Amino acid sequence: MSIPYRSTTTTLPDRTKAVVHSYSLTWDKATLWGNGGLANLGATVIEYLRSSGSCLAIQHEDLGVIVTPHRAGGNELTARVLCTDPACYTAAERDEQEFSLVPHPDAPTARAWATRRAAAGEWQLQVWRESIAHYYPGPAVPLRSPEDR
Numbered sequence: 001m002s003i004p005y006r007s008t009t010t011t012l013p014d015r016t017k018a019v020v021h022s023y024s025l026t027w028d029k030a031t032l033w034g035n036g037g038l039a040n041l042g043a044t045v046i047e048y049l050r051s052s053g054s055c056l057a058i059q060h061e062d063l064g065v066i067v068t069p070h071r072a073g074g075n076e077l078t079a080r081v082l083c084t085d086p087a088c089y090t091a092a093e094r095d096e097q098e099f100s101l102v103p104h105p106d107a108p109t110a111r112a113w114a115t116r117r118a119a120a121g122e123w124q125l126q127v128w129r130e131s132i133a134h135y136y137p138g139p140a141v142p143l144r145s146p147e148d149r
C-alpha cells in the first residue's frame with residue numbers, strides 16, 4: 001500500500017531545489033462506476049492534494065494530473081504540483097532521510113515529471129506569484145519568504 005500523499009525532493013535543470021507534492025488515489029471499476037467516473041476521481045484527488053498542505057504551490061498553482069489505467073478497469077489518478085518553498089524542501093528532505101531504506105516507488109516518476117514541467121516552461125513561479133497577487137490581493141496570499149518562519 002503506497003502512501004497517498006508525499007513530497008519528493010528534486011533539483012530542477014536550473015539547479016533550483018524543488019519539491020513535488022503528489023497525491024494518488026486508485027478507484028476500481030465498480031467504485032469509478034458508482035462515483036461519477038474519472039472526472040470525479042480527478043476532482044477528489046485534487047481536493048485531497050489541496051487539503052494536504054498549506055504552501056502557496058499546493059493552494060494556488062496549476063496541478064498536473066496523470067491517469068494510470070489499471071487492469072480490470074480501475075484507474076489510478078495522481079495530482080502533482082511543483083513547489084520551491086524552502087520549508088517544504090526541508091520537510092521533504094527530512095522525511096526522505098527518515099524513510100531512506102524504503103524510498104517511495106513513485107519518486108523517480110515524480111522527479112521526471114518535475115524536470116519535464118520545468119523544461120517545458122510551464123513553470124514560472126515568480127510570474128505566477130505576481131499574477132496570484134494580482135488576482136488575490138491582500139493578506140490572503142501568503143507570499144512567504146524563508147525569513148518568515
Ligand SMILES: [Zn+2]
Binds near residue numbers: 084
Ligand atoms: Zn510546498
